[in-house]
Amino acid sequence: MIPELGHYALILALCLAMVQAIFPMIGSLNNTPGWVNLARPAAWGQFVFLAIAFGALVQSFLVNDFSVLYVAQHGNTQLPLAFKVSAVWGAHEGSLLLWALILGGWTVAVSLFGRSLPDDMLARVLSVMGIISIGFLSFMLFTSNPFERLFPAALEGGELNPLLQDFGLVIHPPMLYMGYVGMSVAFSFALAALIGGKLDAAWARWSRPWTLVAWVFLTIGITLGSWWAYYELGWGGWWFWDPVENASFMPWLAGTALIHSLAVTEKRGAFRRWTVLLALLAFSLSLLGTFLVRSGVLTSVHAFATDPERGLFILAFLSFVIGGSLMIYAWRAPSIPRGGGFAMLSRESLLLSNNLILMVTLAFVLLGTLAPLLYDALGWGKISVGFPYFNTMFVMLMPILVLFMAAGPLTRWKQQDPTTLLRSLRIAFILSLVGGVLVALPMLSGSLSAGFAVALSLWLVITLIISARQRLQNKQGLASLVTDLASRGGRSYYGMWLAHLGVAVFIIGVTFVTQFDVEKDIRMSPGQDVTLGDFLFRFEGVESKPGPNYQSQFGTVRVFKDKQEIALLHPEKRTYQVQRNPMTEAGINAGFLRDIYVSLGEPLGKGEWSLRLYYKPFVRWIWLGGLLISLGGLLAASDPRYRMRLATKRHTSSVTDGPIGQGSQA
Amino acid sequence: MPGFVRYLLPLFAFLALAGLLYKGLSLDPKKIPSPLIDKPAPTFSLPQLYAPEKLLTQNDLKNQVSLLNVWATWCGACRQEHPVVMQLAKTGVPIYGLNYKDKRPDAKRWLKQYGNPYRANAFDEEGRVGINWGVYGAPETFVIDKQGIIRHKHIGPLTTEALNRDILPLIKLLQEADG
Numbered sequence: 068m069i070p071e072l073g074h075y076a077l078i079l080a081l082c083l084a085m086v087q088a089i090f091p092m093i094g095s096l097n098n099t100p101g102w103v104n105l106a107r108p109a110a111w112g113q114f115v116f117l118a119i120a121f122g123a124l125v126q127s128f129l130v131n132d133f134s135v136l137y138v139a140q141h142g143n144t145q146l147p148l149a150f151k152v153s154a155v156w157g158a159h160e161g162s163l164l165l166w167a168l169i170l171g172g173w174t175v176a177v178s179l180f181g182r183s184l185p186d187d188m189l190a191r192v193l194s195v196m197g198i199i200s201i202g203f204l205s206f207m208l209f210t211s212n213p214f215e216r217l218f219p220a221a222l223e224g225g226e227l228n229p230l231l232q233d234f235g236l237v238i239h240p241p242m243l244y245m246g247y248v249g250m251s252v253a254f255s256f257a258l259a260a261l262i263g264g265k266l267d268a269a270w271a272r273w274s275r276p277w278t279l280v281a282w283v284f285l286t287i288g289i290t291l292g293s294w295w296a297y298y299e300l301g302w303g304g305w306w307f308w309d310p311v312e313n314a315s316f317m318p319w320l321a322g323t324a325l326i327h328s329l330a331v332t333e334k335r336g337a338f339r340r341w342t343v344l345l346a347l348l349a350f351s352l353s354l355l356g357t358f359l360v361r362s363g364v365l366t367s368v369h370a371f372a373t374d375p376e377r378g379l380f381i382l383a384f385l386s387f388v389i390g391g392s393l394m395i396y397a398w399r400a401p402s403i404p405r406g407g408g409f410a411m412l413s414r415e416s417l418l419l420s421n422n423l424i425l426m427v428t429l430a431f432v433l434l435g436t437l438a439p440l441l442y443d444a445l446g447w448g449k450i451s452v453g454f455p456y457f458n459t460m461f462v463m464l465m466p467i468l469v470l471f472m473a474a475g476p477l478t479r480w481k482q483q484d485p486t487t488l489l490r491s492l493r494i495a496f497i498l499s500l501v502g503g504v505l506v507a508l509p510m511l512s513g514s515l516s517a518g519f520a521v522a523l524s525l526w527l528v529i530t531l532i533i534s535a536r537q538r539l540q541n542k543q544g545l546a547s548l549v550t551d552l553a554s555r556g557g558r559s560y561y562g563m564w565l566a567h568l569g570v571a572v573f574i575i576g577v578t579f580v581t582q583f584d585v586e587k588d589i590r591m592s593p594g595q596d597v598t599l600g601d602f603l604f605r606f607e608g609v610e611s612k613p614g615p616n617y618q619s620q621f622g623t624v625r626v627f628k629d630k631q632e633i634a635l636l637h638p639e640k641r642t643y644q645v646q647r648n649p650m651t652e653a654g655i656n657a658g659f660l661r662d663i664y665v666s667l668g669e670p671l672g673k674g675e676w677s678l679r680l681y682y683k684p685f686v687r688w689i690w691l692g693g694l695l696i697s698l699g700g701l702l703a704a705s706d707p708r709y710r711m712r713l714a715t716k717r718h719t720s721s722v723t724d725g726p727i728g729q730g731s732q733a
Numbered sequence: 734m735p736g737f738v739r740y741l742l743p744l745f746a747f748l749a750l751a752g753l754l755y756k757g758l759s760l761d762p763k764k765i766p767s768p769l770i771d772k773p774a775p776t777f778s779l780p781q782l783y784a785p786e787k788l789l790t791q792n793d794l795k796n797q798v799s800l801l802n803v804w805a806t807w808c809g810a811c812r813q814e815h816p817v818v819m820q821l822a823k824t825g826v827p828i829y830g831l832n833y834k835d836k837r838p839d840a841k842r843w844l845k846q847y848g849n850p851y852r853a854n855a856f857d858e859e860g861r862v863g864i865n866w867g868v869y870g871a872p873e874t875f876v877i878d879k880q881g882i883i884r885h886k887h888i889g890p891l892t893t894e895a896l897n898r899d900i901l902p903l904i905k906l907l908q909e910a911d912g
Contacts, residue, residue, distance in 0.1 A: 072897050141805065151882045173767070338739075344743060346742075351747070355750075358754065378758045379758060382751065382754055382755060382758065385754075386751050389747050389751075390744065390747060390748065390751070393743045393744035393747055394744060396740065396743060396744075397743070397744055400740040401740055437750075437753065438902040440753060440754075440756075440757045440760070441753060444753055444757060445756075484852065562849040651859065668859075669779065669780055669856070669858055669859070671780055671785055671786065672780070673786075691795050697746040731859075
C-alpha cells in the first residue's frame with residue numbers, strides 16, 4: 068500500500084510539474100496573471116508529492132518491504148538504520164528520486180526567496196525548472212520506477228553495496244546532487260532572462276547567490292568524495308580521474324568560471340553573452356554527467372546498472388533541454404547589448420583570463436573523458452586515457468591560473484595603472500620567489516616541485532594579505548573587520564579571500580603529498596617491527612571480530628616515533644554477509660602535517676599478513692583547501708546585498724540596463 | 734562568418750557531442766579489448782591458492798606461452814567454461830588461474846569437484862590485481878607470450894569455437910616465434 072502511495076504521489080508530482088512548466092510560461096508571454104500565479108502553488112504541490120514519494124521509499128526500506136524490487140535488491144534486515152535510509156539513494160532508481168526531490172526543494176526555495184523578483188521573471192524561472200523536473204520524473208516513471216513490486220516477495224533482501232555503507236557515502240551523493248541540481252537554478256535564471264530579453268545586471272545579481280550556493284555544495288560533494296576514496300578504498304589515493312569524477316569536476320569548473328563571470332556582469336554589465344552561456348553550460352555539464360553515469364557509454368567504478376533504453380531517454384531529454392536552450396541563446400544573444408568597456412589591464416581582463424584558463428582546462432577534461440568514446444565511434448581503435456594525461460594538463464594550466472588569481476583582487480575595475488599594480492606585486496613576487504627557492508634547497512627538501520608549489524602558494528597568500536591591507540587601510544583593527552563583514556559587499560570580498568586562501572592550501576597539500584609520500588608493501592608476522600621514514604610500525608596481529616552485518620578481520624598496528632607510541636591503528640578487512648566481497652577499512656592516524664595510513668592486504672597464513680604502510684605528509688591540506696573554498700563561497704553567498712529588496716525592480720519594465728553599484732570588489 | 738552564425742556555434746558544438754553520445758549508446762565499452770594488449774603483463778604478487786606461503790608473480794608466466802584465466806566459484810559462467818578449460822589444459826598449454834574475489838576453501842572444493850586445469854592459482858581475494866589487469870568480470874582469459882606480453886584477451890566464457898578460431902592458432906603462432 069505504501070509503495071503504491073509513493074508511486075501515485077510520483078505521478079501527481081509529474082502532473083504538477085507539467086502545470087508548473089506550461090501555464091506560467093504561456094501566461095508570462097501573453098500577460099495572463101492568473102496563469103503566471105500558478106507557478107508557485109504548482110511548485111509547492113510538486114514538492115509535497117515528491118516528499119511523500121521519497122518518504123514512502125524510506126518507509127519501505129525501514130520496514131524491510133521486500134515486495135518492492137528496489138528494496139529487495141538493496142536493503143536487508145541486518146542493515147544498520149542509517150544505511151537503510153541511505154540505501155534509498157544507493158542505486159539508480161532511488162538516487163533519481165533524490166535528484167527529483169532536491170530539484171523540487173530548490174524550486175520551492177527559489178519561489179520563497181525570489182519574492183523580490185518580478186512576477187513574470189519568477190514564473191519563467193519556475194517554468195524552466197518544471198520542464199527539467201518533467202524530464203526526470205518521466206524518466207523515473209517510464210524506465211526506472213523505484214516502486215516496482217516483486218512477486219512473490221523476497222524473504223530477505225540483497226545488500227547495499229558495502230562500499231556505500233559508510234558515513235562519507237551517506238552524505239556524499241546528496242551534497243553532490245545539491246550541487247548538480249542547484250546549477251539548474253542559474254540555468255533557469257539564464258533561460259528566463261533570455262526569453263524575457265532582459266540580460267542585465269539585475270539578472271546577474273539574482274543569479275549570483277544561487278550559483279554560489281550550488282557551487283559550494285558541489286565543492287563539498289567533490290571534497291567529500293575525494294576524502295572517502297582516500298580512507299575507504301585502501302590505496303591512499305584521493306583523486307582518480309575516473310569518468311564519473313570528471314563528470315562532477317566539469318560542472319565545477321564551469322561553475323567556477325560562472326561565479327567569476329557573474330561578478331563582472333553584475334558590477335560592470337560586461338560579459339553578458341559569455342555569462343549566460345556559462346550558466347547554460349554549467350547545468351548542461353551536470354546533465355551530461357548524469358548521462359555518462361547512467362547510460363553505460365563509459366566504464367567506471369561508479370557506473371550504475373545500465374541499460375540502453377535509459378541511455379536513449381536521457382540523451383533525448385538532454386538534447387531537448389540543452390539543444391533548446393542553445394537555440395534560444397542563438398536567437399536572443401545578438402540583441403544583448405554590449406556591456407561597459409575595459410582596458411587591457413583591468414579586473415575584467417584578469418577575470419576574462421581566469422575564465423579562459425578554466426575553459427581550456429574544462430575542454431581538456433571533457434576531451435580526456437570522451438576520447439575513448441570518440442576513438443571507438445570513429446573506428447580509430449580503442450584507447451584509454453589515464454592519469455598522466457590529466458595530471459600533465461592540470462600541472463601545466465593551474466600555475467597560470469594562480470598567477471592571474473593573485474593579481475585579480477589587487478586590480479581595479481575598468482582600468483588599472485600597470486606601475487601601481489607592479490609595485491604592489493613586487494614584494495609578493497620577491498618573497499614568494501625567496502620562499503620557493505629556500506624550500507627547493509637540498510637541505511630543506513631538494514624538490515623543485517615543492518619549491519614551485521610553495522612559491523605559488525606564497526604568491527597567493529601574500530597578495531591576499533596586501534589586498535586585505537588595502538581594503539582595511541583607513542580603518543582600525545579587528546572592529547573594523549567586523550563592521551566590514553556586515554557591510555554590503557564585505558562578505559563577498561572576504562568570501563573570495565577565504566576561497567583563494569583555500570586554493571593556496573590545496574596547492575601545498577597536493578604537491579607535498581605527491582612529492583614526499585612514502586609507502587611500503589610488506590609481509591609482516593605478529594610482533595614484527597618495520598621502519599618507514601621516522602616511524603616504527605609494530606604489527607600485533609589480526610583477530611576476527613563480528614560487526615553488525617559483517618565479519619571483521621581486525622588488525623592492530625602500533626606506531627612509534629622516537630620510541631614514543633604515537634598511534635594505535637586498526638586496519639580492518641570486512642566481509643559483508645550477503646555480498647561476501649571483502650572491504651578494506653584503512654587505519655589512519657590523521658594529523659595537520661601528516662597522516663599515517665595502514666591497510667591490510669592479504670592473509671599469508673600463520674598469522675602473517677601483507678600490509679600497506681603509508682606516510683602521507685600534508686594530505687589533509689587537500690580537503691582543508693576544499694573546505695576553505697566552500698566556506699568562502701558560503702560567506703560570499705550570505706552577503707547582505709543579495710537580500711535587499713530591489714523595490715524598484717518589481718517590474719521588468721523598470722529594470723535599468725547597465726551596471727549597478729560601483730563597489731570596487733567582486 | 735556572418736554575425737548570427739557565431740551565436741549558433743555552441744548549438745553546433747552540442748549537436749556534434751550529442752551525435753557522438755548517440756553513437757556511443759550503440760557501442761559496448763565492455764567490448765573494449767584490454768588496453769593492456771601488446772603491453773607487458775601488469776606486475777602482481779599474490780599468494781597461491783594451495784600454498785599461501787608461496788607467491789605467484791608475473792615472472793612465473795615468462796619464457797612460455799601461457800594463459801591466465803580469471804575465475805571464481807561464485808561465477809556461473811566460469812562453471813560453464815570449465816570443461817573447455819580442462820580440455821585446453823590437456824593440450825599441454827600452461828594455464829594459470831587468477832582466483833578472483835573468492836574464498837579459499839570454496840575455491841579448493843570447486844577445483845576438487847570439477848577438476849583442476851591450472852598449473853597454479855593466484856588468490857586475489859580483494860580483486861585488486863584484477864583491477865590492474867582491467868578485469869570487468871569473471872571469466873576472462875589472457876594469452877601471454879614468452880616475453881610476458883599480453884597478446885589477447887577473451888571476455889566471457891571460453892567456448893570450443895573461440896578456442897579453435899582465436900586462441901589455439903594464436904598460441905601456435907606465439908610458440909613458433911623466437912624468444
